[in-house]
Amino acid sequence: MRKHHIVLYNPRAPFFTMPLALIAVGSALDRSRYEVTLVDGRLEPDPVARVLDATDGALCLGVSVLTGIPIRDALGVTRAVRARHPRCRIVWGGWHPSLFPRETLNEAGVDAVVVGQGEEAFADLVERFAAGRTGQDGRDGQEGEDGENGRDATGAIARRPARDINDFPEHDYGLIAVERYFALKRERQLDYTTSQGCRFRCTFCADPTVYGRAWSGLEPARVATELDRLWHRHHFTDVGFQDETFFTHANRVGAIAEEILGRDLHFTWMATMRGDQGARLDEHVLLACRHAGLRRVMIGLESGSQQMLDWMKKDLKVEQVFVTAEKCRRHGIAVLCNLIVGFPDEPPESVAATLDAAKALRALGPDFQVALFYYRPYPGTPITDALARRGHPLPRSLDEWAAIEESTSHSPWVDAGKRALIDRFSFYQRIGWARPDAWRVPLQAIARWRCRRDVYAFPIEKTIVEWVRQVRA
Ligand code: B12
Numbered sequence: 001m002r003k004h005h006i007v008l009y010n011p012r013a014p015f016f017t018m019p020l021a022l023i024a025v026g027s028a029l030d031r032s033r034y035e036v037t038l039v040d041g042r043l044e045p046d047p048v049a050r051v052l053d054a055t056d057g058a059l060c061l062g063v064s065v066l067t068g069i070p071i072r073d074a075l076g077v078t079r080a081v082r083a084r085h086p087r088c089r090i091v092w093g094g095w096h097p098s099l100f101p102r103e104t105l106n107e108a109g110v111d112a113v114v115v116g117q118g119e120e121a122f123a124d125l126v127e128r129f130a131a132g133r134t135g136q137d138g139r140d141g142q143e144g145e146d147g148e149n150g151r152d153a154t155g156a157i158a159r160r161p162a163r164d165i166n167d168f169p170e171h172d173y174g175l176i177a178v179e180r181y182f183a184l185k186r187e188r189q190l191d192y193t194t195s196q197g198c199r200f201r202c203t204f205c206a207d208p209t210v211y212g213r214a215w216s217g218l219e220p221a222r223v224a225t226e227l228d229r230l231w232h233r234h235h236f237t238d239v240g241f242q243d244e245t246f247f248t249h250a251n252r253v254g255a256i257a258e259e260i261l262g263r264d265l266h267f268t269w270m271a272t273m274r275g276d277q278g279a280r281l282d283e284h285v286l287l288a289c290r291h292a293g294l295r296r297v298m299i300g301l302e303s304g305s306q307q308m309l310d311w312m313k314k315d316l317k318v319e320q321v322f323v324t325a326e327k328c329r330r331h332g333i334a335v336l337c338n339l340i341v342g343f344p345d346e347p348p349e350s351v352a353a354t355l356d357a358a359k360a361l362r363a364l365g366p367d368f369q370v371a372l373f374y375y376r377p378y379p380g381t382p383i384t385d386a387l388a389r390r391g392h393p394l395p396r397s398l399d400e401w402a403a404i405e406e407s408t409s410h411s412p413w414v415d416a417g418k419r420a421l422i423d424r425f426s427f428y429q430r431i432g433w434a435r436p437d438a439w440r441v442p443l444q445a446i447a448r449w450r451c452r453r454d455v456y457a458f459p460i461e462k463t464i465v466e467w468v469r470q471v472r473a
């Protein structure tokens with residue numbers, strides 16, 4: 001029997017994390033009946049041409065879409081495929097369409113949207129396409145679905161209750177050119193995810209909306225078995241665990257570490273950790289993780305102001321992050337802390353508290369880095385909803401959401417003076433401890449000197465670097 005061809009597309013984005021979402025949905029398809037091609041826009045000189053070629057005669061194109069710039073690329077590809085191959089069904093899934101399924105369907109090229117977890121819902125949609133149960137104009141369900149199986153009345157919005165991810169098959173990394181990602185990342189780092197969802201309720205984050213504060217995690221033995229196989233096949237030296245909160249269950253994490261140690265696997269790894277989880281974490285578990293290769297944790301401190309943390313329902317104390325950082329220092333584990341400034345109506349004292357926290361963390365040593373972001377009203381979050389209620393202008397269409405990074409590049413809640421300080425601080429902090437390229441060495445020395453002494457006036461180096469980047473672009 002001839003196999004149906006399914007094409008999956010990952011839009012362009014600034015980093016080279018492996019397209020785990022599409023690997024997940026592609027791996028869940030019955031491969032004896034479907035041939036799956038995964039195209040990553042970040043790897044292609046001309047993504048549209050590549051997708052047009054791949055979708056020639058294909059049954060379906062599945063596109064994974066995050067809010068922001070990826071939407072623009074996803075729209076370009078979708079519109080081109082719709083025009084050239086009108087019979088190819090186009091399905092959007094991922095975070096943005098999950099938050100705006102109906103608005104996404106307003107885009108003429110999109111036939112169906114998968115909301116939330118994608119494995120089962122996509123497999124089900126594809127089965128229906130293969131069986132020919134789809135309207136000629138491209139809208140799935142024209143023959144009148146009745147809203148069963150988690151579909152809306154038109155059948156074009158597919159939503160399945162999230163299942164335990166242990167029920168799904170192993171991810172098939174053969175769907176991607178693993179070596180190309182290693183080359184682009186400039187390290188043999190494999191991305192992998194051991195869990196889905198998050199139990200917390202931070203009001204700036206879309207996870208509680210999309211996964212309803214549900215969480216499921218792979219069994220430790222399965223994690224180790226899969227990593228074992230992948231390690232022998234791809235010879236990676238590092239793993240980036242891309243879970244929302246890898247350290248959700250200390251016992252599970254400890255068991256993963258023990259499994260890695262027991263199998264004598266030799267790679268380092270980094271993972272996401274909440275500050276409160278780290279503070280509570282048994283020293284023995286952290287030590288086991290260290291021995292099993294844990295080299296860095298990424299912690300969302302978000303703000304140095306306890307008042308702001310309480311307001312955003314982070315359920316975290318600032319001190320807990322410092323307790324965690326201190327523990328990590330004792331065990332030789334690096335820490336990257338994410339911080340956000342410019343929340344709606346954030347007072348200057350709160351921004352100052354965040355900068356102070358950043359400096360205090362950085363002062364713990366070169367292994368303690370901070371990444372500062374400006375708040376952006378990403379959709380599906382209580383803060384963004386509150387802004388909308390009070391009349392704050394927000395994007396409406398897909399095209400407008402695609403431009404959110406440009407339209408919100410300056411937070412209206414941070415004044416110009418503070419912004420200049422934050423930008424300079426971020427720049428010197430980033431350059432000071434970036435991977436040491438030969439040409440960067442003198443620049444790094446100056447940057448570190450500035451950071452140590454808090455001297456950010458006359459940022460000549462910053463102006464030059466930005467000018468060079470502009471010229472290169
Ligand atoms: C890796 C990552 C990235 C990578 C993207 C890699 C890639 N694919 O290109 C990079 C670094 C580029 C990135 C960028 C951004 N990211 Co990001 N990122 C992640 C992270 C850590 C992991 C994603 C992942 O692979 N998960 C594992 C897979 C298996 O799960 P999944 O993505 O949820 O996929 C499931 C479903 O969503 C669905 N699905 C997904 N795609 C598709 C497609 C089809 C066809 C179907 C049917 C189903 C489907 O099925 C999958 C399996 O169940 C997540 C957090 C997380 N743990 O999910 C944040 C996350 C997705 N990012 C987020 C955000 C906010 C962003 C940014 C918008 C901003 C930012 N500052 O980070 C930018 C957008 C890019 C830009 N503006 O240029 C938010 C999503 C919010 C949103 N509205 O989009 C998340 C959830 C973090 C958070 N908690 O806030 N990100």
Ligand code: SF4
Nearest residue numbers: 198200201202205244
């Ligand atoms: S910010 Fe992190 S801890 Fe908070 S809800 Fe989102 S994923 Fe969970």
